[in-house]
Structure formats: C-alpha cells, structure tokens
Amino acid sequence: xxxxxxxxxxxxxxxxxxxxxxxxxxxxxxxxxxxxxxxxxxxxxxxxxxxxxxxxxxxxxxxxxxxxxxxxxxxxxxxxxxxxxxxxxxxxxxxxxxxxxxxxxxxxxxxxxxxxxxxxxxxxxxxxxxxxxxxxxxxxxxxxxxxxxxxxxxxxxxxxxxxxxxxxxxxxxxxxxxxxxxxxxxxxxxxxxxxxxxxxxxxxxxxxxxxxxxxxxxxxxxxxxxxxxxxxxxxxxxxxxxxxxxxxxxxxxxxxxxxxxxxxxxxxxxxxxxxxxxxxxxxxxxxxxxxxxxxxxxxxxxxxxxxxxxxxxxxxxxxxxxxxxxxxxxxxxxxxxxx
Amino acid sequence: xxxxxxxxxxxxxxxxxxxxxxxxxxxxxxxxxxxxxxxxxxxxxxxxxxxxxxxxxxxxxxxxxxxxxxxxxxxxxxxxxxxxxxxxxxxxxxxxxxxxxxxxxxxxxxxxxxxxxxxxxxxxxxxxxxxxxxxxxxxxxxxxxxxxxxxxxxxxxxxxxxxxxxxxxxxxxxxxxxxxxxxxxxxxxxxxxxxxxxxxxxxxxxxxxxxxxxxxxxxxxxxxxxxxxxxxxxxxxxxxxxxxxxxxxxxxxxxxxxxxxxxxxxxxxxxxxxxxxxxxxxxxxxxxxxxxxxxxxxxxxxxxxxxxxxxxxxxxxxxxxxxxxxxxxxxxxxxxxxxxxxxxxxxxxxxxxxxxxxxxxxxxxxxxx
Numbered sequence: 001x002x003x004x005x006x007x008x009x010x011x012x013x014x015x016x017x018x019x020x021x022x023x024x025x026x027x028x029x030x031x032x033x034x035x036x037x038x039x040x041x042x043x044x045x046x047x048x049x050x051x052x053x054x055x056x057x058x059x060x061x062x063x064x065x066x067x068x069x070x071x072x073x074x075x076x077x078x079x080x081x082x083x084x085x086x087x088x089x090x091x092x093x094x095x096x097x098x099x100x101x102x103x104x105x106x107x108x109x110x111x112x113x114x115x116x117x118x119x120x121x122x123x124x125x126x127x128x129x130x131x132x133x134x135x136x137x138x139x140x141x142x143x144x145x146x147x148x149x150x151x152x153x154x155x156x157x158x159x160x161x162x163x164x165x166x167x168x169x170x171x172x173x174x175x176x177x178x179x180x181x182x183x184x185x186x187x188x189x190x191x192x193x194x195x196x197x198x199x200x201x202x203x204x205x206x207x208x209x210x211x212x213x214x215x216x217x218x219x220x221x222x223x224x225x226x227x228x229x230x231x232x233x234x235x236x237x238x239x240x241x242x243x244x245x246x247x248x249x250x251x252x253x254x255x256x257x258x259x260x261x262x263x264x265x266x267x268x269x270x271x272x273x274x275x276x277x278x279x280x281x282x283x284x285x286x287x288x289x290x291x292x293x294x295x296x297x298x299x300x301x302x303x304x305x306x307x308x309x310x311x312x313x314x315x316x317x318x319x320x321x322x323x324x325x326x327x328x329x330x331x332x333x334x335x336x337x338x339x
Numbered sequence: 340x341x342x343x344x345x346x347x348x349x350x351x352x353x354x355x356x357x358x359x360x361x362x363x364x365x366x367x368x369x370x371x372x373x374x375x376x377x378x379x380x381x382x383x384x385x386x387x388x389x390x391x392x393x394x395x396x397x398x399x400x401x402x403x404x405x406x407x408x409x410x411x412x413x414x415x416x417x418x419x420x421x422x423x424x425x426x427x428x429x430x431x432x433x434x435x436x437x438x439x440x441x442x443x444x445x446x447x448x449x450x451x452x453x454x455x456x457x458x459x460x461x462x463x464x465x466x467x468x469x470x471x472x473x474x475x476x477x478x479x480x481x482x483x484x485x486x487x488x489x490x491x492x493x494x495x496x497x498x499x500x501x502x503x504x505x506x507x508x509x510x511x512x513x514x515x516x517x518x519x520x521x522x523x524x525x526x527x528x529x530x531x532x533x534x535x536x537x538x539x540x541x542x543x544x545x546x547x548x549x550x551x552x553x554x555x556x557x558x559x560x561x562x563x564x565x566x567x568x569x570x571x572x573x574x575x576x577x578x579x580x581x582x583x584x585x586x587x588x589x590x591x592x593x594x595x596x597x598x599x600x601x602x603x604x605x606x607x608x609x610x611x612x613x614x615x616x617x618x619x620x621x622x623x624x625x626x627x628x629x630x631x632x633x634x635x636x637x638x639x640x641x642x643x644x645x646x647x648x649x650x651x652x653x654x655x656x657x658x659x660x661x662x663x664x665x666x667x668x669x670x671x672x673x674x675x676x677x678x679x680x681x682x683x684x685x686x687x688x689x690x691x692x693x694x695x696x697x698x699x700x701x702x703x704x705x706x707x708x
Contacts, residue, residue: 150391152623179619186622221632263634265646293636294647297678335682 014103016089018056023084026075027065032097032129033104034072037118038172041077048077056087058103060095069100070107098130109144116178117168119145120160127158159185166196174206183213187227191220194228201240202251212255215262222262230261269294269333276330285310286317288330297335340517340551343433343488345450348372351402359454359492360401366491367399378402392624395448396433399491404428404453408462409477423476426463426510428453428494429483434515435548437625438576441482443616452492460501467507480513480534487516495521503528511571517551517559523566532604533563534571537594539586542578546628553590557597564602575609575673577653579633579645584656591660600665608657609673610650612642639676647679654683 047054057071066088068075078086095103105122108114114122126132126141134154142149147157156178160171163184171181184192195216199209216227223230230236238244239253260267270290277288277299289300301318305311321327348367352374354360364372378400404427412423430451431441453459467475479485479498489495495512502510503526512522513534522533538546540553551559564570572594574587611630613621615637621628635643644650654672661668672680680687 218632221629265634265649266636269646269648293638295636295638295644296676297647297682 014095015092016058017092019059019088019090020085021057021059021066021088021090023075023078023086025066026059027062027067028075030067031072032125033067033069033100035104035108035114035118035122036073037115037121038169039073039076041073041080044073044077045080048074048083049081052083053078053086056089058107059088059090060100061090066090067100069095070104098132101125101130105141105144109146114145115172115175116157116160116181117172119147120157123154123158124161156182164189164192164196167192170196170199174209176206176209180206180210180213183217186217191227194231198231198240198254202254203247204251208251208255212258215258219258219261266294272333273299273330276326276333280321280324280326280330282321283314283317286314291334294334299331299334340555341549342490342518343450345370345399346397347399349398349400349449350374351378351400352376354401354403354454357401357403357454357456359452359456359494362493363399363401363452363491366493370399391448392442392620396431396450398449399488400449400451401454402451403455404459408453408459409466412481423478425481426459426477426479427482428456428459428479429485429488429492431482432484433487434484434550435625436515436550437546437548437621437628438611438613438617438630440614440617442620442624443614445482450488452488456494456497460497463501463505463508467505471507473507475508476511477508478511478513478534480511484514484516485512486514486518486533489516489518489521493521496525499525499527499531502530505530513571513573515547515550515556517555519559519563522563522568525566527568529569532569532571533560534573534605535560536573536575537590538574538576538578539590541582541586546578546625546630553593557594561597564599569604570598570602571605571607572603573607573609573673574657575607576611577608577650577657578611578630579649579653580629583653587653587657588660591657591664595664600668603665603668605669605671606661607671607673608654609675610645610653612638612644612674614642618643640674642674650675651679651682654679658683 053074055071055074057074058069059066060069061067069091071088074086108118122145123137123141126137127134132141134151138149138151138154142154147153160168160178160181163171163181167181167184170176171184184195187195195213204212216230219225219230220227236254236257239257240250242250244250244253273290273294277290280288282288285304287302289302291298291300303311303314303318305314345367348363348370350360350372355374408426408428410425410427412425430447430453431445431449432439433450463477479494486495498510498512499522502508508530510531511534512531513536515536519533535556537553537556543550543553560570560572574590577583577587580586613635618631621631634646634649636646638644645653654675658670661670670684672683677687
C-alpha cells in the first residue's frame with residue numbers, strides 16, 4: 001500500500017497487487033506514460049540479463065490487458081531478452097490517464113533529474129494529450145519539474161517539443177542548457193536539418209554550439225540568406241573537408257569562417273593589424289597584441305626576460321620600433337579602422 | 340503617442356492619504372484600485388499570464404520610497420563621468436523601447452510612483468544646503484520617462500516650482516513623450532531643462548513603441564522653448580544602419596527648422612549599447628527588432644557597443660552637422676572613454692568634472708548656475 005500525493009493537491013490512496021505479469025499481457029500500443037528520452041536500453045539490458053528485473057513495474061488494467069505506468073525500459077529489455085514474465089505492481093482500482101501520468105511523473109522526478117527534452121515532452125503531453133490548462137501546468141507541474149512557475153519558462157520548455165527527433169537527441173546527448181537549445185526554435189525546419197548535419201560533421205561542445213547558433217541566426221538576418229544556404233557555401237565546405245585536417249582543426253576553421261562572416265569589419269581590422277604586427281618581425285619575447293574588440297584604440301606590448309642582458313636587448317627592439325614609420329602606420333590603422 | 344492608462348492601481352495602504360495618491364486617484368477615477376498591505380505579496384501574481392515585464396506595466400503601483408531618492412549617476416566603468424545626479428520618484432516606463440535597459444535592470448515589474456515627494460524634495464534641499472555654491476545637475480529620467488505619466492501624477496507641477504526656487508540646482512526632465520501641458524504655465528526661472536531623446540522616425544516606429552513621434556516631440560520642445568524652458572536633446576541611442584547618415588541628417592534638418600538652436604542647452608551623443616543579458620530579453624519581447632544584427636564588441640564596462648571606429652565616425656559626422664547649424668551648441672558624449680572623446684573633439688575632459696567645468700572646457704557660452 002502506498003500514499004501518493006497527486007499534483008492537483010488531492011491525496012489519493014493507491015493500493016497495489018503484486019503479480020508476475022506476462023509480456024504478452026501488456027498493451028504497449030500507447031506510450032503516453034513513458035517519460036524517458038532517449039530510451040537507451042544498453043545498461044538496463046545488461047542488468048536484466050544478469051539479475052533480472054529488480055524493481056517491479058507499475059501497471060494499470062486496460063480491459064483484459066495491462067498498460068505500463070512506470071517501467072517502459074525494463075519492459076523493453078525483457079522483450080529484447082525474450083523474457084516472458086516480470087514482476088509488477090498492478091493498481092487495484094481504475095487509474096485515470098491523469099492519475100497514471102502523475103504517478104509516472106512522480107516516479108521519475110523522485111529518482112533522477114529529467115533532461116530538458118523530457119521536460120518539454122511532459123509539458124506537451126500535459127497540454128495536448130491530457131488537456132491540463134496552462135495555468136495549472138505553470139502553478140502545479142513546473143515546480144514538480146524543478147522549474148519556476150512562470151509562463152515564459154513554460155513556453156520556452158514546451159517549445160522544444162516541436163524540434164525534430166535528431167535535435168532532441170543532440171540536446172539530450174550534449175545536455176545543452178535551455179538558453180542554447182531553445183535557440184534551435186528560431187531556425188526554420190530546413191535550417192534545423194542543415195544545422196544538425198553541420199553539428200554532426202563538426203564535433204562541437206556546448207560552448208561552441210552556444211557561440212555558433214546566435215552567429216548563424218545573425219548572419220541570416222544580416223545577409224538575408226537561409227542558414228541551410230550558408231552552410232552549403234563552398235568555402236565552408238572546404239573548411240569541413242576531411243582532407244583539411246583532424247576534426248578539432250576542421251571545427252576551428254569552420255568557426256573562424258563563421259566569425260569572419262558575422263563580424264566582417266572587426267575581422268578585417270584585426271587581420272590588417274595582425275598583418276602589420278607580423279611584418280614588424282619582432283623577436284618572440286617581444287609581442288604586440290590586438291585589443292579585444294579593437295576597443296580603447298590601444299595595442300598591448302609585452303616583453304619577457306630572464307636576465308638584464310635580454311631585457312636590454314628587448315628594450316633596444318622597442319626603441320627601434322618607437323622610431324619606425326611602420327609603428328605609426330599600425331597605430332593609424334587601429335585608430336582609423338579598417339576600410 | 341499612446342497615453343498610459345493602467346488596468347489597475349495598486350496602493351500601498353501606508354500612502355493612501357498622501358497628496359500624490361489623491362492626485363493619481365483624481366486623474367484615474369475609473370481604473371480599478373486595490374489596496375495592499377504588503378508589497379511583497381504582489382510578485383507571485385505577476386508570473387501568469389504572459390511575461391512579467393509586459394503585464395507588470397499595466398499595474399500602477401503607489402508606494403513610499405524607503406531609500407535615498409537622490410543618487411549620483413553610476414556612469415560606467417572607465418568612461419568619462421559628467422557628475423550627474425539622478426532623482427528617482429518613478430520607476431519603470433510605460434513606453435516600450437526595444438532596447439530599454441530597464442528590462443533587465445529593475446527587480447519588480449510594476450510601474451511605480453513613489454508618493455513621498457515631500458521627503459524627496461527635503462532630501463534635495465539638504466544636499467544643496469550641505470554643499471553651498473556647488474552646482475548640481477539632476478534628472479528624473481534615469482529609470483523612468485520624466486513626463487510619460489505626468490497626466491496622471493502631475494509631478495512636474497511640484498518639481499518645476501521647487502527647482503525654480505533653487506540657486507544651485509538644475510533639473511532635467513528627460514522624455515520621449517509630448518506631454519508638456521502641465522509645464523507651460525509655470526516659470527522655470529532658468530532652472531529646468533526639458534530634454535528629448537530623438538531618433539529618426541523610422542527607428543521610432545520600429546523600436547520606440549508607444550512613444551511620441553519625432554514631429555510630436557519637436558513640437559512639444561518648441562512649446563516648452565516658447566514657455567521659457569531650456570531645451571536639451573539626446574541623440575542617444577544612436578542607431579547604426581546603412582542609412583544612418585541620411586536619416587540623422589534629416590532629423591537634424593527637422594530639429595533645427597523647428598527649434599531655436601540658441602536656446603538648446605546641450606545635445607548628447609551616445610551610440611547604442613546594451614548589457615549582454617538584455618539581448619535575450621529583446622529577442623523574446625521584440626522579435627522584429629533589427630538592432631542586434633550589427634557588429635558589437637564588449638566595452639571595458641562589459642556592455643556591447645558598435646565598433647569604436649563606427650561610433651567615432653557617427654559622432655564626428657553628427658558633431659560636424661550640428662556645428663554647421665550652430666557652432667556654439669554644447670555637444671557631449673555619453674558613456675564614452677577619453678580616447679573616443681579625443682578622437683571626436685580633439686580633447687577629453689578629466690574624470691569627475693562638474694557640468695560647469697565641462698561646459699567651460701568646451702568653450703560653451705551657457706552658464707546655468
């Protein structure tokens with residue numbers, strides 16, 4: 001016997017009957033109460049194969065058969081391993097869809113942290129399948145999911161449910177923060193597909209994806225071209241070509257190309273300044289650095305020396321630099337800006 | 340311009356008897372009122388439906404200010420400071436400028452009127468008395484529009500006579516509205532400047548929602564000028580676009596055809612900048628905004644700005660255009676470092692200069708103290 005606190009505030013006493021359920025007694029045609037994404041069976045298969053089903057599944061009666069409320073992965077593992085039966089707790093009284101969903105939800109949130117795709121699918125099921133009013137979703141279910149009860153938050157998570165299965169997998173696999181994953185919603189379906197292919201070709205961590213997505217959106221707006229079109233450009237394709245080096249190098253080249261397109265003026269300025277710095281041919285302990293974003297109009301000079309003798313030599317280099325016309329030229333570019 | 344009309348007036352029961360509360364009630368006789376005993380009880384209500392920024396603004400909240408009304412303008416790290424003071428009898432703005440920093444700056448969503456005005460004016464008097472002879476420039480337009488609620492609060496009718504009687508203070512009422520009716524029969528005695536933030540009409544239409552049109556703003560400025568007020572303009576935020584030069588030239592043509600430039604106390608220039616966290620809010624609330632697609636770089640204060648070279652080009656061009664109409668109009672840059680000042684004007688003020696010193700360094704002729 002178990003006391004379940006239902007999200008709506010009603011406290012309902014649920015009693016269960018322990019059974020040895022047969023796999024062929026299960027109606028698995030609907031997966032409304034399956035909240036897990038992705039349904040990765042690798043670990044559960046190993047476990048069930050070794051020691052069987054350790055925790056009984058929770059079932060509800062559906063006419064002459066059963067429906068799974070909690071335990072889809074365990075059930076699928078049994079099927080895959082050709083097990084014919086498994087331990088289960090069957091609710092004695094009829095359980096409505098809403099009650100069954102709540103039970104599945106509590107079962108999941110009490111055992112683990114749900115990923116954002118799972119949250120988005122839960123919100124969609126609550127609204128679309130179960131017809132729960134938005135206000136109740138916000139006030140009751142968002143806190144259960146560990147979120148602030150706020151419409152903006154509901155909208156943001158619920159939106160993720162509209163993304164493709166491929167993007168759902170990427171989001172869950174990379175554990176992308178919601179601020180990043182919700183950016184995908186701003187791309188068209190065609191662009192999302194192109195983006196997914198691109199991200200498969202260019203191995204990218206969370207930070208790289210977080211940097212790239214806004215740039216791609218902004219290039220789209222600045223240049224009036226679709227992201228799919230942009231990602232097909234030959235120059236970008238050359239960056240991604242396997243012959244152009246190992247994956248991290250290709251990824252960096254692609255990033256540089258995207259940054260150049262997003263910030264053409266700044267990139268030109270930086271390139272021009274860096275070219276002029278390189279032309280000065282300063283010995284390695286002496287360096288000049290382009291200021292971040294070109295702000296301040298100042299170059300940073302640095303020297304490193306292990307002895308007075310080397311310091312003297314480096315000061316001599318700087319003194320020579322000081323009277324050179326190349327330095328005037330360089331400072332002029334920095335202050336005037338790139339054409 | 341869309342005149343603000345709240346859907347609810349929330350009144351902190353501690354300020355029910357204040358004259359400002361009575362004025363607001365008089366001017367909003369048909370708006371539902373709700374008396375509350377604890378302001379903290381309001382916040383959870385704003386979570387549904389819609390975003391709290393949008394919904395919050397529909398509620399006009401009357402309460403008492405507990406802290407200091409008068410504060411030194413925080414300026415921004417590393418930039419030239421003009422020693423301005425901000426006076427905050429209002430918090431939040433009924434207008435909907437896509438770029439408004441208040442969207443991420445304020446910690447409550449309501450439009451707030453602090454009704455303990457007497458305390459505010461006492462605080463100003465005390466600051467002036469404690470610093471005899473020291474000129475103060477102060478304004479109410481930092482975290483609110485100075486005049487957008489004036490049809491409801493009539494605050495200008497308190498502030499103008501008060502500042503008109505002060506020797507060492509100048510009040511700036513900064514606005515994007517055209518609500519100047521309450522000002523016109525008052526005598527500011529040279530102690531009040533009304534200033535307008537201006538942008539080309541295309542930008543007003545696209546980005547400064549609910550505000551007065553350019554024509555309405557200039558017409559209001561003209562009426563104030565005729566009523567004896569000093570006038571200021573803020574070309575801030577300056578918005579870069581491929582058409583910026585033509586559009587701002589047309590704006591200045593329009594301005595100088597309506598306003599007597601000899602009565603312009605100052606014109607400020609400031610390129611659009613934003614704290615990084617504002618971007619997400621802008622995209623959420625104003626998905627059609629085009630402002631975020633230019634090239635921005637983080638400044639020393641962390642705010643995103645147009646490239647230095649772009650800003651300098653805009654400032655130089657506008658500076659020259661204004662100077663060509665009247666070489667004596669005082670022009671200054673808002674939130675820019677000494678390096679940019681030097682590149683634009685050929686000189687830069689030292690930090691913490693008073694407004695008067697700034698004027699003197701510029702060789703201006705206006706002496707408002």
